[in-house]
Amino acid sequence: MLWAAIHLPRRALDAALRRQPDPSAPLALADGPPQRRRVVQANGAALAAGVQPGQPLAAAMALCPRLSCVSFDAGQASRLLDLACAWAYRYSGQVCRDDADTLWLEVGGSLGLFGPWPRFERLLRDDLRELGLAHALAVAPTPLGALCLARQQDGLAVHDAAQLRHALGRLPLALAPFDERTRDVLAGLGVRRLRQLFALPRPGLRRRFGAGLLDVLDRLTGDAPDLRPCYQPPDVFEARFEFDEEIHYHTGLLFPLKRLLGDLCAFLVGRDGGVQRFELIYEHDLRPPSAHAVGAVAAERDPARLFELARLVIEREPIPAPVRAFGIRAADLPPFVPAGRDLFEARPAGAMDWPALQARLQARLGEDAVHQWAPHADPRPEHAQRRVRELRGRYLLPPALPRPTWLLERPIPLRGPAPRLLAGPERIESGWWDGDDLRRDYYVAQTAEGQRAWVFCAAGERGPFMLHGWFA
Template structure:
């Protein structure tokens, strides 16, 4: 097996930067009591002007008055870790996390699908940059070994146990996955490198630190299996975006909407599914929580297409009150089947297929503005179809052609000269509901070459009534 360790040391800061329209502006995460806020994390732009973790907030603002600040949000950091697991599930069925700052995925079984490691690595990094996650990445035959390498240097790749054990020899003890008290005790014994730890008597280490330390060492070097609980994607997606000030116009919701739908698309790609209906959730200060529903005709997971539909819904429906927090909730997550395309398709790449066009029209005009026609088991033309939101059946071929344009009601046939192409076809039905009809239908062609569907009373030869036109 070959494990890739994704070390995410500043998830909380990444979560804050994802909420900023300008992620390159100086930003600091603060915490502590209200009387004495301190800087917990600062982005690169803030550190460049002199802001550093541990500073009092007042001192940091004195150094840079325009410094943007946000409260440290541990829940957001945990959500980003879960999102990373959901995204990694796209590339491997064996994904796990330590619940703190690392996600592992087994990549050895995926190399045949995604290519050799350098290409696979570029693919992973491109996705992580798109998610806005700072990271270091390393590969090793054991999860803990990959973590140590990722903490040491970004991009290290070791493919067998012999190389791994040799690489671990030179690593500092502080990179090892031991509790802080164990590392402190080992420092007191003069142990600074892992090579020094590996040569110590195991019996003495067990008496001093317990059997758990030896188990960790064996899992680190590959001398014992590292059994872990693998991640399973949940059956629903929920995400939330909280604002510092109330948002009064829908345009102010477009940036968080795009970010949340990007996360949803990454989650859907990980579980190889789609979304057919999701809700936009608006939280207000002085008004009950409101929602807007975005529906699709078929499962979709393209972030750009989902954003277009949600944007149209926002523009069509007014939000009832200023928004303090904005969220997205998706519970209908059916399997996703990509649309089939012909190899030599003549349709332009930017053209919309019918389901996409209908979904766009429904988002713009409302779900009741668009419909499809489904066949009914009734031979009367007026009752042979009904309007439905979506129909996936396959109609049986009629015994005779049916016109594409059926008139709302029959009108007298005014063409004196015509040619009968087919018929008569007798339709006699409806006695049970008061709509009894007895007609003989004909397909006729006019002098101008138009084809029409006409009828007359059963057993007669005229006069004709026009009921539809063929395309």
């Protein structure tokens, strides 16, 4: 097996930056009591202005008046790690995470699908940059080995156990996955690098530190299996965006909407699914939450399409009160089937297919405003079709004689000279069960002006004729 460790050293800061309209502006995470708040992490612009981790927040604000401050949120950072796991699931069925800042994915079985490791690594890094995650990435035959290498140097790759042991031996003890007390005791014994620890007799290590240290060493080098619970994508996606101040206009919701839908699509790609219906949830200060439903004709996972549908719903439907927090919830997650396309696409650039156009019209006008006509099992022309939102199932068999493309709302007498009958009669006798009984003989006829009409008369008669439709 071959494991890739993705270490996210500033996960909490990245979670805050992803919620900023301008991530390049100075930003710092602060924590502590209100009177003694200190900087926990800062982005590059803040560091360049002199802001440092551990610095009092008042001093940081004095150094950088444009500094934005966000409270440290461990829950938000944990949710970002869950999102990264959902994204990684698209590349491997074995994805693991710890309680700190690292996730692992088994990449040995995926190299045949995504190419050799250098190409695979580029794919991972491109996606991580798009997600806005600063990271360090390394590959090794064991999860703990890959983590130690990622902490040492970004981009290291070791493909067999012998090379791994040699590479680990050069690492300082501070990068080893031991608790602080064990590292302090080993440092007191003069152990500075892992190769010195590897050289110590195992019985002595067991007596002094117990079996736990040896178990970690064996899992680090691959002498013992490293069994970890694997990530399983949930069946429901939920994400939330909280504002510092109430939002009074829908335009203030567009940036968080775009970010949340991007996260939803990363989640969907990981589980190889789509979304057909989701909710926009608005939280208010003095009243219960409200929601709008957004639907698509077929399963979608294109963030641009989903954003357009949601934006149209937000513009059409009124929001009952100012918004304090905004979120999305998606529980209808069917399998995603890409639309079939011709090899030489003849459709003009920018043109939409029918499902996309239908979903867009429904989002703008309302779900009941757009429909299709579906065949209905009733021989009476007035009842042979019905309105549906989406065609499902099999079409009915076509009738023996053709049907007109233009059916009049109600039949009218056919004026003028007697028409020439081209086909028929086709007798339709039905409707006795609902009070709309009819008994007619239908013909395809040509009028004196050359028009082709669909006419009928009483059963067994040859006139007078009633006009019921026109053929194209």
